[in-house]
Amino acid sequence: MTEIRKKSRLNRATGxxxxxxxxxxxxxxxxxxxxxxxxxxxxxxxxAYALHPVSMYPVEFTLRNYAHLxxxxxIGVGYRNTIFITFAGTVLSMFAMVAMAYAFSRKRFPGKKFxxxxxxxxxxxxxxxxxxxxxxxxxxxxxxxxxxxxYSGVSAYNIIxxxxxxxxxxxxxxxxxxxxxxxxxxxxxxxxxxxxxALLATFTLFTAVGYWNExxxxxxxxxxxxxMTLQVVLKAIVAESAALEDVSTGExxxxxxxxxxxxxxxxxxxxPIMCLYPFLQKYFVKGVLVGSVKM
Amino acid sequence: MRTRLNRxxxxxxxxxYIYMLLIPGLLFFIIFHYVPMNGVVLAFKKFNxxxxxxxxxxxxxxxxxxxxxxxxxxxxxxxxxxINLSRLVFQFPAAIIxxxxxxxxxxxxxxxxxxxxxxxxxxxSWVVVSSILSxxxxxxxxxxxxxxxxxGTRVNxxxxxxxxxxxxxxxxxxxxxxxxxxxxxAAIAGIDPTLYEAATVDGAGRMQQVFHVTLPSIxxxxxxxxxxxxxRIMNAGFEQIFYMQNPAVMKVSDVLDTYIYSxxxxxxPNYGFSAAVGLFKxxxxxxxLLVANFAVKxxxxxxxxx
Numbered sequence: 001m002t003e004i005r006k007k008s009r010l011n012r013a014t015g016x017x018x019x020x021x022x023x024x025x026x027x028x029x030x031x032x033x034x035x036x037x038x039x040x041x042x043x044x045x046x047x048a049y050a051l052h053p054v055s056m057y058p059v060e061f062t063l064r065n066y067a068h069l070x071x072x073x074x075i076g077v078g079y080r081n082t083i084f085i086t087f088a089g090t091v092l093s094m095f096a097m098v099a100m101a102y103a104f105s106r107k108r109f110p111g112k113k114f115x116x117x118x119x120x121x122x123x124x125x126x127x128x129x130x131x132x133x134x135x136x137x138x139x140x141x142x143x144x145x146x147x148x149x150x151y152s153g154v155s156a157y158n159i160i161x162x163x164x165x166x167x168x169x170x171x172x173x174x175x176x177x178x179x180x181x182x183x184x185x186x187x188x189x190x191x192x193x194x195x196x197x198a199l200l201a202t203f204t205l206f207t208a209v210g211y212w213n214e215x216x217x218x219x220x221x222x223x224x225x226x227x228m229t230l231q232v233v234l235k236a237i238v239a240e241s242a243a244l245e246d247v248s249t250g251e252x253x254x255x256x257x258x259x260x261x262x263x264x265x266x267x268x269x270x271x272p273i274m275c276l277y278p279f280l281q282k283y284f285v286k287g288v289l290v291g292s293v294k295m
Numbered sequence: 296m297r298t299r300l301n302r303x304x305x306x307x308x309x310x311x312y313i314y315m316l317l318i319p320g321l322l323f324f325i326i327f328h329y330v331p332m333n334g335v336v337l338a339f340k341k342f343n344x345x346x347x348x349x350x351x352x353x354x355x356x357x358x359x360x361x362x363x364x365x366x367x368x369x370x371x372x373x374x375x376x377x378i379n380l381s382r383l384v385f386q387f388p389a390a391i392i393x394x395x396x397x398x399x400x401x402x403x404x405x406x407x408x409x410x411x412x413x414x415x416x417x418x419x420s421w422v423v424v425s426s427i428l429s430x431x432x433x434x435x436x437x438x439x440x441x442x443x444x445x446x447g448t449r450v451n452x453x454x455x456x457x458x459x460x461x462x463x464x465x466x467x468x469x470x471x472x473x474x475x476x477x478x479x480x481a482a483i484a485g486i487d488p489t490l491y492e493a494a495t496v497d498g499a500g501r502m503q504q505v506f507h508v509t510l511p512s513i514x515x516x517x518x519x520x521x522x523x524x525x526x527r528i529m530n531a532g533f534e535q536i537f538y539m540q541n542p543a544v545m546k547v548s549d550v551l552d553t554y555i556y557s558x559x560x561x562x563x564p565n566y567g568f569s570a571a572v573g574l575f576k577x578x579x580x581x582x583x584l585l586v587a588n589f590a591v592k593x594x595x596x597x598x599x600x601x
Contacts, residue, residue: 013401016399016501016502017399017400017401020396020399020400021400023396024396024397024400024409025409027393027413028409028412028413030469031412031413031415031416031469031473032412033431033437034427034428034430034431034437035427037427037430037431037436037437038426038427038430038431041430053435053436053437053440054436054437054440054441095319096319096320096323097320099316099317099319099320100316100317100319100320100321102316103313103314103316103317103320106310106313109306109307109309109310109313109314110303110306110307110310115317115321118321118324118329119320119321119324122324122328122329124526124580124581124584125332125577125580125581126328126331126332126577127328127330127331127332127333127334127335127573127577128331128334128335128555128570128573128574128576128577129555129556129559129569129573130334130337130555130559130566130569130570130573131331131332131333131334131335131337131348131570131573132327132331132334134331134334134337134348134566135326135327135330135331135334139326150323150327151327154320154323154324156324159320183312184310184312184313184316185312185315185316188312188316209418212420213418213419213420213423214420215420215421215422215534216533216534220560231420231422234422234423234426235422235538238422238426259430262426262430263426263427263430265426266423266426266427269420269422269423270419270423273418273419276418277415277418280418281411281414284414284477
């Protein structure tokens with residue numbers, strides 16, 4: 001194919017090529033524009049926004065929307081809780097998933113099929129929201145960040161992909177370790193884990209992003225303000241925008257305003273993901289690739 | 296018999312470290328998935344918090360019969376089916392088309408830059424995405440300002456019953472299309488190059504190569520993802536709908552997930568009824584998955600559970 005591709009590159013661009021570039025560029029613009037628009041509004045003063053709701057740059061640059069959010073403190077609390085949940089959750093979930101995936105990658109042991117089906121069944125059938133909620137209640141995890149930490153990171157789907165990754169280790173390496181007298185645990189720690197660095201990095205990042213974005217159970221289970229997660233805080237800020245409207249009347253329209261505060265909150269929630277994105281991108285193709293097609 | 300038992304015992308002992316590694320994961324699935332699964336008996340009970348799940352009186356199929364006598368529940372069931380079938384039509388092919396287009400684009404570097412943009416929204420939560428997009432689509436937002444400057448009248452996108460569903464598919468594609476296309480891009484990268492050479496020799500143009508080489512080669516990937524999608528037919532994408540929903544569009548947007556949520560967390564919840572709706576949903580999902588898998592297996596010889 002490389003040869004054909006080279007040849008075709010020498011050809012001049014056809015109408016077909018131009019059409020494809022136009023379509024793909026339009027899609028890219030449609031994805032980028034809403035983000036850019038949000039950034040601009042978050043940096044705008046109330047007065048300027050009222051006069052120019054659509055602008056390609058902040059007409060009157062201000063950081064007041066951000067300042068207002070930080071002064072109010074909710075965002076800080078959300079940040080603290082979410083960072084804790086993300087760290088603790090990622091460590092614990094990755095430990096459970098990687099250990100299980102490695103176990104399932106072993107050739108045969110009594111009960112392997114049974115345990116595997118036990119795990120896989122959860123992908124297709126669940127008790128539903130109410131029974132799960134009552135289980136949290138039984139465990140005393142209502143209004144506890146530990147509910148989110150323990151529950152929302154482990155996924156059967158990821159375990160299957162990790163398992164497929166472990167299965168790709170050349171068997172000779174294990175044989176050699178076995179001859180040296182290593183047991184399954186030693187092989188896991190000394191042979192498999194170091195070899196699967198990229199795969200582990202991928203899923204660590206995915207899991208962390210999952211925790212960062214978790215909203216559903218956080219909102220159901222956590223009801224005290226001091227334990228709220230960032231996404232719940234953001235949702236609250238977006239929802240109470242009507243109440244925020246009166247903020248905007250002060251100081252001759254130079255103050256923070258509802259839409260600006262909303263977009264500033266969105267930006268603050270997004271920033272860590274944006275910082276992580278280059279790393280995510282480096283790995284995600286690999287993560288999607290490794291065995292996800294052959295279950 | 297005894298030797299077989301001995302052998303089993305020895306095999307178990309040999310695998311002792313493997314079991315050790317299984318324990319954390321198994322505990323998780325048992326505590327957070329299998330114990331709640333027992334809770335589905337709630338669907339057959341009139342729940343009384345004082346008596347607990349098991350102590351509550353049994354009511355047989357009454358909760359399920361009530362689903363079919365409750366207009367709101369029936370609307371939710373109808374909406375769930377309609378929205379998800381439309382998702383199969385308007386969302387599922389989008390990622391495939393995007394992958395094919397990207398594959399036809401020249402220049403690895405540009406391709407990567409475009410992919411960077413397409414994939415980014417996948418990593419954001421629906422709270423973030425819906426805030427950004429509703430700002431964009433608001434009556435004072437960018438889209439409407441463009442419409443007005445072109446001489447049109449403002450459109451209240453998010454409160455229009457006719458526009459709500461198309462917007463669901465559009466915004467979902469906006470967020471997930473790039474990510475979903477990666478798996479197809481990977482499958483395309485794995486196609487044997489000699490196939491294209493042969494096609495070129497046979498005089499196939501680029502368009503023909505797409506339809507006669509690329510598409511058939513990634514068919515098995517498409518089939519697997521299609522089965523999985525059908526297995527989620529009753530999950531209409533709770534978070535997306537929940538954030539975009541508003542009273543004006545309730546009639547076309549209330550799906551089973553949002554319905555369960557709203558009846559469970561209102562003033563006088565009926566846990567038994569909520570659980571029955573939930574179980575009804577899970578059961579249909581499971582049946583649909585098995586049916587889709589069976590149909591595909593019959594047609595092509597390979598399904599999800601090979």
